[in-house]
Amino acid sequence: MATTDEDAALQAIATLDTLSEGQEEAKAKIDAILCSDELFVDIHELFNPYNILYFRSLLLPRVEVSWSPRLTLCAGICELVRDPNNGNKYTKIRLKLSEPLLKFRPRRDVINTLLHEAIHAYFFITTSWRHSRGDDGTGHGAAFLLLADAINSHGGYEVTVFHSFHDEVDSYRTHVWQCDGVCRSQPPFFGLVKRAMNRVPGKGDSWWQKHAEECGGRFAKVAEPEMTKAQLEKLNGLERAGRQSNKIDAWVGKDRTLTSKAAEGDTTDGFLRSKKRSPSQGSESDARKKVRTAVCCPICEETVATDEINHHLDRSHPS
Template sequence: MTSSQYSRNGKEEEVDMAMTDEDAAIQAISTLGTLSEEQQEAKVRIDTILCSDDPFIDINELFNLYNILYFRSLLLPRVEVSWSPRLTLCAGICELVRDPNNGNKYTKTRLKLSEPLLKFRPRSDVINTLLHEAIHAYFFITTSWRHSRGDDGTGHGAGFLLLADAINNHGCYEVTVFHTFHDEVESYRTHVWQCDGTCRSRPPFFGLVKRAMNRAPGKGDSWWQKHQNECGGSFEKIAETEMTKAQSEKMNGLERAGRQRNKIDAWVGKDRTLTAKAAEKDAMDDSLRSKKRPPSQSSEVDARKKIRTAVCCPICAETVATNEINNHLDRSHPS
């Protein structure tokens, strides 16, 4: 039987290459029957932290204690724990890290908690998310990075459920399979693109792409080629996050002008849609009234049509032809 080595508290130990998630879970659970002196001390410190009224949690301190109590002291120093200001799709993530000096093999994991999603959540959500990701890290390390993806491909197979259930029962936690907070996730998806192709009429997305970061849909998306084959439409940005004053001041003139152009294009596009609908309605009305309209009214009708094909500049309030608004902005308001 082959084996590999890893570090536990500075010591080299043997790891069974054939170990499964279920095997690793059973080994961890077996230590909870009669706690060692080190585990008892860790539990006392954890209880003290959780009973405190202080809303602040030192996730690194807590992770170190959970490592001793629930994970056989195998996680440190191979797991790096941190808050992530950019993680907005889920509350936590466990990333594998390759070592270029060791044949590009996996040697460590990064456990990240979402600062945007968790900073306004109850403290218990932070703790349950921390334990959830710690379970993933434990399986990666103990199974030599062959942590099972499970039936649903998410890594929450029988081993995960077994260990999570044991930890919940032991410490009265609520570690669940999924920990996405839908309302919080949606609140950060403020960059929105709309497709002008046939997919805009198909559920469940109706041609909309919403993201927390300003990254337009493109070839880097796994679904892009399928979309091109089945729809082939183009995406136009229709909404984005309002910038703070500090962010705006950091932008150069070209970036600011580009952002303004995006807003104007969306605004003019909306105006064109409304104008087209109004023109269609008026054309029908004019056809019904044409026989009754005196010749003197023709000039008034022409004037009304001209007004509908023009828009008001949002900067100087000058009336400009709809198809000339961008040229007017570049020429009269270059900055």
């Protein structure tokens, strides 16, 4: 009979009743690492002792542990790796921890996430890869909770099913689309789709068909992160010109507004309001022209005369 997740959980828990010599040494090493004053923890240094103490030494060498700079929606992931010679067979497992979400969190969150993903890896290995389905469809069924609770009780950890790093997740979801249909007035999302990557809402989303039937609205992008210098350099001439034109129009308009306020003496520090103009300073019209003439180049940030900006862009930043 094939081993179930519950069978595997009970086998691992049974080893905690009386620790073997190897488990005692592993526990001592873990305690030494966790008792240090280091703010950060080396997940590779911890993984092998945890493997011996809680997972019957079954995880290594089949499981690889690493940090991922791309995970922004979940704190960690347990990823199956197919055999390059047999696509229907899995030979390795990768445990990836989210660098963006965990790098500023307390180290206990890193440790709890590492143990969470290690439990998944343990079940994959002991149940011949059937754990991915599980009795709840997510892999967080009764057996997962049983083993997680045993580890928490034994070591004082807080391994949970879901993380609570909602603020961190939201800070990376900088690509935002807004629906123009009725759903924009309905909680909890109010027609907004926020993503960490620039992936337009569409048929690939599980909720797309339901949205089409119940709302039928169209999504338009309303926010995105500033482009990096490398991304700007990859733009073609037409794309770059469009971005430059939009920025110049906005900045020139802003300059005109500021110029108008300055000419009326409306400034935040009161300097222009209180200082009298001397005859040598010229007329109010001349002062207004001087304030109005300069804008900042959107590429190199050099100050350029307003009527020279197009020439500057063509000369200094050709497509």
